[in-house]
Amino acid sequence: MNQRPAANVLENDFLTIRHAILNVAAGLDRIDEGSDNATAKDDHRIQQIKNALAILAEPDLGRAERVQLAFSRPYEPGWNKK
Amino acid sequence: MDYIDPHIHMVSRITDDYERLARSGCVAISEPAFWAGFDRGSAEAFRDYFSQLIDFERSRAAQYGIQHFCWLCINAKEAENVTLSREVISLIPEFLDRPGVLGIGEIGLNKNTPNETTIFTEQVDFAASRDELILIHTPHLEDKYLGTRMILDVLTSDSRVKPERVLIDHVEEHTVKRVLDAGYWCGMTLYPITKCTPARAADIIERHGTERIMANSAGDWGPSDPTAVPKFIFELRRRGHSEATIRKIVYDNPIQFFSQSKRFDFTPRT
Numbered sequence: 001m002n003q004r005p006a007a008n009v010l011e012n013d014f015l016t017i018r019h020a021i022l023n024v025a026a027g028l029d030r031i032d033e034g035s036d037n038a039t040a041k042d043d044h045r046i047q048q049i050k051n052a053l054a055i056l057a058e059p060d061l062g063r064a065e066r067v068q069l070a071f072s073r074p075y076e077p078g079w080n081k082k
Numbered sequence: 083m084d085y086i087d088p089h090i091h092m093v094s095r096i097t098d099d100y101e102r103l104a105r106s107g108c109v110a111i112s113e114p115a116f117w118a119g120f121d122r123g124s125a126e127a128f129r130d131y132f133s134q135l136i137d138f139e140r141s142r143a144a145q146y147g148i149q150h151f152c153w154l155c156i157n158a159k160e161a162e163n164v165t166l167s168r169e170v171i172s173l174i175p176e177f178l179d180r181p182g183v184l185g186i187g188e189i190g191l192n193k194n195t196p197n198e199t200t201i202f203t204e205q206v207d208f209a210a211s212r213d214e215l216i217l218i219h220t221p222h223l224e225d226k227y228l229g230t231r232m233i234l235d236v237l238t239s240d241s242r243v244k245p246e247r248v249l250i251d252h253v254e255e256h257t258v259k260r261v262l263d264a265g266y267w268c269g270m271t272l273y274p275i276t277k278c279t280p281a282r283a284a285d286i287i288e289r290h291g292t293e294r295i296m297a298n299s300a301g302d303w304g305p306s307d308p309t310a311v312p313k314f315i316f317e318l319r320r321r322g323h324s325e326a327t328i329r330k331i332v333y334d335n336p337i338q339f340f341s342q343s344k345r346f347d348f349t350p351r352t
């Protein structure tokens with residue numbers, strides 16, 4: 001249903017995307033610059049962030065869905081039959 | 083544009099918010115029973131809460147020309163206390179036939195625990211045995227995907243549950259397709275940080291269409307914006323969507339879903 005020319009979408013959204021990426025970069029710096037940052041590095045959320053960042057660089061559609069999954073606990077089929 | 087907010091907790095909002103809603107085009111709201119931000123000590127506290135929803139909020143909303151509807155249940159968070167939950171469920175029949183009560187909700191899961199699952203299953207059974215509409219809360223953040231899958235498993239395992247009579251709320255990019263493909267209605271919640279932004283909700287509409295989907299503010303006692311739906315309307319308009327398309331999501335769809343309850347006595351503005 002999105003019939004808008006990609007160039008128009010880019011024009012509209014460029015600053016929002018730039019703003020979001022800059023926030024990510026500054027946030028990662030803030031964690032690294034904190035004292036005793038080795039503890040934070042072992043936190044599973046750091047790995048989630050790394051996985052999510054890798055998804056951003058992928059070429060195919062559905063990045064938002066895959067980033068959501070990168071931050072989600074996995075589902076186990078048959079959980080209710082145990 | 084007249085719109086309906088199908089999920090908002092007005093007990094947590096001040097009267098000025100009713101005025102803001104009315105000024106921004108809100109003509110009706112549906113308020114699910116939820117967690118108040120603290121655990122209540124007894125079932126009697128829920129009796130008072132149900133009365134507040136059914137009587138007090140309805141009349142407070144009416145002062146601003148907003149028609150108020152509500153849902154009753156024990157919420158997923160307090161469902162961790164199974165004994166209390168069963169006492170609360172036993173109170174519901176005495177309130178269920180009151181004007182404006184649309185069904186059972188918002189039931190669901192919060193941390194996806196065994197106790198929550200037990201009480202969710204019992205409330206689905208309660209609703210199915212009375213052919214009541216169901217409104218479902220899906221968990222937040224990292225628990226959402228797993229919780230939504232578990233909720234769908236519980237619903238599928240009860241053959242009396244009719245998907246067209248169930249609204250599954252707080253869907254996002256990773257849960258919306260599964261919910262729609264299974265025939266349920268869904269709601270997108272517009273929250274600044276933890277759920278959908280108006281832009282991402284508009285993306286979901288462009289990818290998945292306008293059938294069986296609505297948008298809500300889920301305004302409550304936490305950081306939330308009761309007038310989030312008009313921001314979503316504005317985003318769709320800015321992208322060039324027709325007024326008919328927008329109206330279907332924010333007005334026609336809630337009416338179509340709620341009209342399955344005989345207690346939805348909504349009167350459109352003339």
Ligand SMILES: [Zn+2]
Pocket residue numbers: 089091114116188219300
């Ligand atoms: Zn809610």
